[in-house]
Amino acid sequence: MSGAPAPLLEVEGLEVRYGRVPAVRGLSLAAERGEVVALVGPNGAGKSTTLHAIMGLVPPSGGDVRLHGRSTVGLAPEAVARSGIALVPEGRHVFPHFTVEENLRLGLVARRAKDGAHEDLRRVYELFPVVEEFRGRPAGLLSGGQQQQLAIARGLVAHPDVLLLDEPSLGLAPSLVDTVFDTLAEVRSQGVAVVLVEQRAQLAIGFADRAHVIANGELRLTLGPEQADDTALLTQAYFG
């Protein structure tokens, strides 16, 4: 094993419990630069919990999370954010009373390099023209889909090495979902590692480099994009 460089993001044997109830049991995954790793599975399977554990929002009761080979377990969420992992949370959580621009400025807080902010801002305005259009308006005026774009933009301006997304397609019209995934493709091509939790399994499996099916807190199956249409296999993994 020595000599091989550590993966950008590595989760090893992750265990998370809420009280006495185990939510994640012995989950392992890895993501490299420019890779998209999808987590799919039934509701309550522990997918979101995994992302929360990576961000330090819930403490793991076992296992490890490593960024650039160094463990991040025990770090406060803000410290994890500042070391280069950005989470786009489920439900977007934009600040409705702040302007779109202020929301983006908040995203800059976690940046490691203080210069280059202008570049990144310009780039997200290019990626998301609607965000630029609404720059000076309160974020609460945007539609759900537009807020989702804002939330992703906010994550990106921090120039993270890893981008975590929790259910980005939730509540979005199909055309908007396409836009979001097109953007994610762009993000992938820029070398960011993406870990994506998605309800829309087939879409996610077809898009990702690797998809892990998680049910009942455990890893059941790992699929490649060519297996996106294998519904029998998927059903087995979900409910077997």
Add this chain to the structure above:
Amino acid sequence: MSTLQTLVDAVALGSLYALVAMGIALIFGVMRLVNFAHGELLTAGAYALFLTNDLPLAVSIVVLFATVAAFALAMETAVRPLRTASPAAMLVTTFAISFLLQSVFLLVWGSQGDNAGILPELNRAVDVGGLRIRWVTIASIGVGALLLAGTALLLNRTTIGLQMRAAAHDFQTARLLGVRANNVIRFAFLLAAVLAATATLMLVVQRPLVTPTFGFAVVIPALVGVVVGGLDRLTSATLGGFAIGFGTSVLGDVLPADGRVFLPSVVFALVILVLLLRPSGLFTRARAAAERV
């Protein structure tokens, strides 16, 4: 006493209470903590002024701000275990801390009170368009307005202000974006300390006798004003503090002499009324109260 005179005095008292209320609201905003012990910041500052009475004014003022800041940071450390407690538990605990501190002040300095006479010249009155207004009244309004505006500017135009507002609105998401929780909270306490120290200075000029309950007597109406105004937003809370100060002053002048002793009852009865009719606050836009039960 002419109406204009009454109004000017009321605005002055309102400004001071607004400073205290804003401090309370700032801390509530980032921590969801209602700090009953906020008044003890004022008392500590007042005793600091008493102790440095013989020293030059500038030194006195520096010691005042340093003392209040130190107390504020100590308080911040002490209440960390409360971050996840219910609002009522917080109220009771900070009430206990307040009582504890008052007892300590009582133990050290006794109940008689000490004279922290500072800037007595400010108590002299000046003739303004037919009214006799004390310098300290003008100073209170001026300094109060300046600080309130300055704080608003800080919150709305700076990065740290943005972080504080974000933390106040959605603490967890703010942390996800890299906002350092501890720093933001400490900053809120320090800012509240600056506001409290200023209010203390103006108050001590007018009421030079410092007793262990100096701050408690001020914070009760201020806290009430904050809740009545609307705890959730800074502007409504500050307005509430101003309203209580203003209202108390006006009622004090307007009530007939023998009715004046019942001023506290009138004020508190109004408070209960407001809490019943608009539980989320007088100055907030009527929103669905989360606690309907």
Add this chain to the structure above:
Amino acid sequence: MRRLAGLSELAGPVLLLVLVAVLGSLASRSIQVEFRSALVSATIVIALYVFIGNSGVVSFGHVSFVAVGAFAAGLVTVPEALKLSASPELYPFIASAEVGNAASLAIAAAVGGVYAFLVGVPLMRLSGLAAGIATFAVLEITHNVLRNWPKIGPGAKTLPLVPETSSFLQVTLGAVAVAAIAFAYQRSRPGRLLRAAREDPAAAQGSGVNIHRQRLLAFTLSGALAGFGGGLLVHLLGSITTEQVYIDLAFITLAMLIVGGMSSLWGAVVGALLVSGLNSFLAEAERGLGSVDLPTGTRLVTLGFLMAATLLFRPAGLTGGRELQLRKALARFPEKWGKERPA
């Protein structure tokens, strides 16, 4: 059988109260009053618990009911001539009222209960922070009115020469009676409905529980018991002033309940007796007790620190808010003598 088993939860508090009474009656005359004071405190704290423990709503204003109970019981047991010479403006019906000891306690409870009911009708709709502030407002109003309205009482002056009928028998019977009532309430249907609403208000409302009504019931009962405690208090002290039933008492009784454990009768009793004992000890030490001589003010600092520390580090109080299961507690004793613990 279940009712008898449940009764063991009442046995703990009652036995402790009686124990304190017995110990007190055997103590030297000079400190007997401290024991009786502890029992009166216990009565007030139990009254406080009936509302706070069952509803989960913190009330800062209960001392208002102690206050009106104390003044009521005091005023109706002081001879008319004395009352009028101290407070010439008293309403005639108050001035002429003269009843016996037991009647005065009943009147104290009634006045406390009625006042609590009137206050509770509007206030019980509030929760959390708003309730805390509103009940504190009630305390302030009560204090302000009692202190400044010479027609209903001595105002800022002391009401003197109240018959000191709070003997050991009286305070013990009173405390035990109040404990029994509190226990009966918490086991009754309204009591259990209120506790359910405390745990999960939405679910309770969904099941048809009228939370406002249940809270009002608890508040009124608690007010009556607090008024009764006020009656015991005034007959213990032999006099009363408005300052004795104001913020200091509000703080101390709340501290007693919290340190003991807010959610159980056992907690209320333990907290009251323990903190009372500490309070008395420190008061004596401040006056100079053998080798211990503390500066004045240490007592309040210690109590304040104790309450703050409990709230910060063990918010459930000493008892953890649990009732004492006397049978289980007794069953553990064999362990200490090396026998096997029952399965």
